Amino acid sequence: MDDTKALDDDELDLVAALQHAPRAPLSLLAEVLGVSASTAGRRLARLESDRLLRVIGQLDWSVSGEGHPWHVWVTAEPGRATEVARRLADLPETSHVAVTAGQADVYCSVQPSRRDHTTELLARTIPATPGVRSARSELVLSATTKSDSWRLPRLDADQVARLTRHAAQDEAVKEPPPRHAALTDDEERALRLLAADGRMTAAQIARELGIAQSTAYRTTQSLLQRGLVRPRVEIEPGLLGYALEVAITLTVSPSAMAEVARSLARHPSARYVTTTAGTSCVVHHGVFRDEDGLAEFLTRDLAELPGVTSFDVLVVLDALRRHWLDREDGRLATPAETDTANGDA
16 A cells, blocks of 8 residues: 555544544534544545545445446456456446455456346456456345444444434435435436535535525435435545455355354454355455454354355455545545446445
């Protein structure tokens, strides 16, 4: 990660607070952290200007494409893994791309915008990419936890409670309106704004769209409460002290798949846990501070899960894209605001 270093304690506290309440105003973040609003604002501005952090809106699969995403594991020709990863990151359908060590040289997550594009993407486009020797794909059936749920464990119970109360107004309700109902033009445009900037206020959306602030507020809350967009902090795990990132594919007996996925989702390492239609059965994306933490997870936590028959570990060497956001040496690429959806991976 070129010259970037782990954040200091004050910055880590700010990241942790934003993870609990991504849309919290600076005044609340400052109050919870015991600093002035101007101090909190300067810290956030620096992280953003240095391209280390961005609050995005993570879109539900129902609006980021047709159908669920696919995991894709790619074997590259010798010495061409990084080249292949860069080519795959150029595809509009790829939400996540990383150079890896283990059973594959490159891992990516893809979601075609239309179902009828899936065959072309998986059977022709990816295998025909220069430098690709072979590719294996598995359909994601469900996500037991997604990366917007992972939290940096730094805040005390009172701080978490205060932030959680504020965030509750933006959370999906238990019985939201149908997700697949057609979006209005205002909803579609507001969704794209929130995808690019998860902290955008109703007043800002109103100005951008040329609509009344009350309309913008209702539209924003409808999108949030229907679970169509989920504000989240996007930052490299290494900056938070988690130097080791892995994707673990598990072969699990059919009767144990659901419980294994739920158990893994509760583990503090879990950023993205999915069940799949393939030999993997369950895929666990996790972050660890070091090799000792990973070893303990593999030899104790996984070993104690009934139904797991085997597993394989991919170690992430370099993430080139996450959530449709490109990286440059560990930093967020300088974006023009993208029109591409930010989905789940």
